[in-house]
Each structure stands twice: as C-alpha cells, then as structure tokens.
Amino acid sequence: MADERNPSVDTSNSAAARDHHTTEHGYVTAHDPCVDRTLLLPGMHVDRFVIQQEVGRGGFGIVYKALDPNLGRHVAIKVPRADFLTTPTDRLYREAKIVATLEHEGIVRVYEAGTDSETSFIVSQLCEGPDLHTWMLDRANRLSFVQAAELIAQLADALSYAHRHGVLHRDVKPGNVLLFPLATPTSDDEPLPGHALPFQPRLTDFGLASMQSSDWAITRNSVAIGTPLYMAPECFARGDQTPGEPADIYGLGAVLFELLIGKPPVRGEHFGQLLHSITNEVREYPHQLDARVPIDLSIICNKCLRKDAEDRYASAGDLRDDLRRFLQGQPIDARVPTWRDRFAKWCQQPQRIRIAGASSFWFHLMLVPWLVGQLLLLGNMGAIPRDILVRSLIDAFWVSVVLHLPQVWLGYRLAKGSRWPFWPSAITSVLSLCVFAASAFSQQALFDYMYPSSVSKVATFSLLISAGSIVLGCYVLAIPAYLRSRRHAA
Template identity: 25%
Template sequence: MILLTGYQIAEKIYSGVNTVIYRGIWQKHNLPVIVKTLKSEYPTLEEITRLRHEYKIRKNLRNIEDIVNCYRIETNQNGVALTLEDFGGLALSKFLTATKINLKQFLEIAVQLVHSLGKIHQNQIIHKDIKPHNIIINPETYRVKITDFSISSRLVRENATPSYPSLLEGTLAYISPEQTGRMNRAVDYRSDFYSLGVTFYEMLTGELPFNAIDPLELVHCHIARIAPSPRSLKPEIPEAISAIVMKLLAKTAEDRYQSADGLRFDLETCLAQLQGSGNISDFSVGNADRAGQLLIPQKLYGRETEVAALLAAFDRISGVEPPQPPLSKLTGVGFFLAKPSKNIQG
C-alpha cells in the first residue's frame, strides 16, 4: 500500500508490469479517485517520463466526458502518481468475465466506445493501446470510458520500427499490423480501429481473433492471416455485425473504416433495427464512411510498369537475369526484393 499525502488509499485494484492502480479518497475534496503509480520503488527515468507523458496527453482531453479524467500528477516517494476520476467502474475485461452481454448491450457499449475514440482522434491523438483492459465500464449504468494514454501519440502519423515482440509498444494480442513495424507502413489513427476490431471480436465471441503461444507467430498472424469471421464461430451473430468487425480487422488501413462517424453510423443502424424489429438485416457496411483526416494513401496505384523497369535496371546492373513474370501487384509503399539486403522504395 502506498502513502500519498492528502489521499486515503482504500484498496489495490490492479498490478501490472510497471504500474499499480489503487482506489481511494482525495481527502481535500472528499472525492473518490483512482491512483495510478509506478510499481518499482526506484523507477527509471523512462518510467517516470511515460507517466508524465500520459498526464500531458490527458490534459488536452479534459473537455471530453468519454475518457477517464485526470485530476493531478503528484510526487510519490521516488516517482510520480496520477490521480484519476473514479466513476464506479471496472475494466471491461473483468466485466466480461463476470457478465455475459447480449447483442443489444454489445451495440450500446460499442456505440459509446466509437464516439469516445472519435473525440480522441479529433484532438489529433492516436491511442495505440485500445483493449478491454483500457476500457472502464460502470456495471450498473453501462457507461464506458477509455483510459491509459501512456503510449499515446499526438502525431497524425508516425513510423513504427521493427523490434522484438516484447519491446513493441502496445499489447501484442490487440496490436495493428502496421504497429508491429514490419509492414513498411506508418501508424495513424486507423491503427486504433484495428485494435477496436479485436476488442469487438472478443466481446462477441469470447475469443481473440488469433491465438498463438509464440510472440513472433502472433505478429505473423496480425500481418498475414485472416481471422475467422465472428459469425463462423457463433452463427447467431448477424452478418452485418460480423462484417463490421471484419472490416475493422482489415490488414491495410485503407480497407478499414476511415472515420469514427462512418463506423458509428453502421453500429447505430444495427441497434435501431434490433430495437425496432428484433432482427438485424444484412446491408453493405461502410457506405456512409468518409475519410476522417486528409491522409496520403500508402499504396502505389498503376505503377507496375515503373516497378518492372526498376527491377530490370537492378538486375541488369547486378548481372542477374530479370525475374519472370514481372511484379504485377504491390501492396505497400515500399517492397523488398528477393535478393538479401536489397531494398527499393516505391
């Protein structure tokens, strides 16, 4: 138990790798709070900086009611602590373990989450760690809020670098393909949609899209394997909802939803049909979706001739016969030749 001046700590509610979370009372205002502090008695500069970074991110989002508000940053022995809003909630991961939600409850929670995520993106912030552990739900009112901005970014787009799975930012089971650093693609706000898709998948089926023991295998699954649709696991899930989740889980960001508004429109359509007739009819998802931000596509279109010319020039200089047939399809901004350690950027 920690001793934080001005706060009465009641209980420990979570202990992670680097942080510990407590529930308590801010005595000055007699206000219930959540206290997030560092686990180590002598935290590293990196750990302290990450918590201070989270405080700065949260300060820019104080006007959004759909995220867990941050009151203050306090000095705690050799480190720091954040005091956060306590609205009587618990992590969605714990809630789903104890409670089986129906389709209507799923849609009501999903609509709230998408609305919250849209507000975050409007403030030019990428969350980068959307998962049930970072979603707080009040079990009585079903009000949900997003929390944990420790690795969030204010950048509209950033480049992820290849690294060992244990060193990647984010949670491996929910991480987007481009966030692994192995896609030669920048990370933008649409990365959060993929992680949200994994969360929806788990809420609907009780399972993750990919289950792998080896971390590198899990990275490969996110990049290259197509998950079975939720409907294939549970036939009672309507096709429209299954299609929404699979669109979120698209490997390339251009194939996912491009805005929270478009995603929320489809979810609200499903909810309205369910409330009106008790059924959800099939419809083409994504028709109301429009780009939420101006982003240059990370695909190359109509460059087969130029790519073939580049490959032929490379092979001519290196004295190798040109490959047959020529490359006909390109899926990213850059591509890797079959020859080791040679890389041409498109």
C-alpha cells in the first residue's frame, strides 16, 4: 500500500513544484525525475484496473486509486519507483508474497500482484480515510490519552501477529497507518464509549519487510530509508545486520510519543542533527513535557524508545499487554530505571572494555621505566654495588618481559577494540596485584635491598597496590560489557 498520503508533496505539473518537495517536517528534498517515469494518469490501465487518481507516494512506490471493472470495486494499486532499486519488480513481488500471508484486521489486505508490460504492481484494499499522519495534521483531531493507548495497542497486536509469522515491518510511522472508517459509525451526537476509536487503524507498506540483507545495506548507504524521525538507533548502525523486532517497537513508541505530545520524539534542523539525536540522546518522558500525560502511559512510551534494543519490550505482544493493563487500570510491567539499573547499563557500555585496556596499558608501560630508573638512580648514588646493580637490571628485564610488557601489549589490543585479550589481561592484572601484595611484606622479594626500611618498602608497594587495584577494578566493571559483546557476537 501507500508509503504515505502526504498532502505536502506537490503533485502539480508546475516546474517549481517538480523541482523540490517539502516534507511534513520542513525538510526539503530534491525531486528525482526518475519518479516521473512511473507516473500514471487518470484513465490509463494497469492490467484490467483503471487508474483514477494518485493518492500517495513515498520512498519506495506510488499508490493510485483504481477501479476493478470485474468486481466493480475500488482498489489501491502500488507501483514501484523506478529509481529505488535495480530490481524493483523482484522487491515488489517479495512484498506482495509476504503481506499476502498475513490475515489480520490490523494489516491492510493484499488482493493480488502482477506485471503489465514493464510495470509491476500490487493490488490491495483501498482506504477511504486518511493515514494517521494526515489525520494528525488537523489539530482538531486530537485523540485522548486512552484512545492513543488503544490505537497503539491495536497496532502492537498487528505487529505481534506479523512477528509471529516471521515478518518485520521496519518502517512504522504515522504515514504507514491507514485509518479505515468504521462500518457502523456513531452519530456526532453520540460520544464514543471509553477508549473506543472513531476508526480502524491498519498497518500498510511492508516494503522494507521484503528487503533482503544485501538490499538493506545498499539502500542504507545510498538514501535515508524509512523516516528518521521514527527509526530506531540500530537502523543506522554499520554492518550488514538488519534491524529486528525491537526496531518496530521503537517505531510504535515514536508514534505514541507524537500522539501524546503532538510532535516526534527527535528533532533537528538537518539530517546530521537528527542522526545525532537518535543515536546519542536519551528520550524524555512524555509526562515531563506535558504534565497531563498519565505517568504509566509515559513510562510505557519511554520503554519503547530506549536506545538499547534490549531495554525495550521483548516483543510487540508484551507492549500490547502492558497497554491493555494501563487501559484496564492495572499495574503495568514497565518501570522507571533505578540507580542500580543505570549503573548496570553503565557497566555494559562498550567503552568500559576500552578503558580497562587503556588503564592496564598505561600503568604497566609507566611501571617499567619507573623500576629501571630507580635501579639506575640507586646505582649512580652508590647505594647498590655494581655487581648487584647488573644482576638487578637483569631481574628487572625479566620481570618486565614476563609480567609488565605482556600487559602493555594486551592492554593496547583491548583498547583498540580486540576482545580476545580481555580475560588474559584481567587474569594477569590479578596476578600482578598478588605479586605487589606479596612483595610488600616478603623479605625474599625481588629488589628488597632498594628500600632502607620495611616501612618505606610497604609505602612504595602500597602505591603500586592502589594503582593495580584501580586497574583491576576497571576490569571488574567491564565484565558485563564483555559478556554483552560476546552475546551479540554469537
């Protein structure tokens, strides 16, 4: 179905209108003349269907209202944009094949797909109502908070159904939610009961769901697929990995946020600012921006918008169930993160591993010249006989080779992003700390003659023990981050 029914897209034939398009959020994008190659005019035929008018266009296709003369009904026909992929026909067929397997009241039905000459098309239900984005442009159309929760619960139920059948949407946004008029609408004088909606919301445009991994990587590198305002941070991550179910949950949370506050959760004057906001900033709770928003609903919305996919709802079904609990006045499962939760997330940040490696690198790198410098200074002062000085320098060489320099190398590799040195470096940090502690009190320790008294030796090794403890503490704090990186690698 339609990518979006966007009234701000000027479909007039004027030269000015065809040069640039202004999106609903004020961003200007150049109009690609390749799109016009797929332009169909009223009265033209696509297979047996008679084109009546264009009803929407987006990043992947153009949608027309058409008449099916065989059945005497109006349908929506989607044709691909010629500029999007090198094989738009294959992608369109994949989309039709995927959506045709989904039978749910919250998903727009696909009737058939085919090819007419060089034009491939999908035929689906025609929505006589607007999409959610167009509907929200009219400020008079403001849902109550419970109605907003009901709408997202219905969409979450549809997504849960799609996910159970192995289908991800990947482009959840208001423009891809069509509002079908109710079969038996209530009169204007009769208010809707409770949290009932004045329409039936249905998800459309599963174009990104049909995209294979190679298509996703190519498209992400060439254009901004989907709508950044509703895309999860992982959609912008490098690599060939495609977003999963949490990305759809994020999209629902972004739509819910806009229903509650009246604007998307991220803002920016250009794409770079949007990208920075999406990937780095922590989302505000809706009730912090509008005190009228119920706190429980605000917490549910914020849980959907967490930067880390693991912190969102485990499934769309869990989101639906929590919204149902809110609507029924029951306690919700979502919680505001405590300081323990925030500390645990802090420990899971990847930079904890790099910090641990860097601390080990610098500590042991500075320890080697400090040790050798002490010996040379004592020898120069005559405090150590020459033969003992030579033997001590040899001992210092072997201590550096066996203990400190390996730690320098392991710490360097860890700080540069390698993960395999983590446990070897952590274990040798423990051994180093044990050596320092034993040397502080043992009379047989290396370099015992360097200290005029046991007190001075204990004081010196106490500094080493303190520094070694800090290094070891960095490794302990980095364990959650290391384990998390291993889970993701698996």
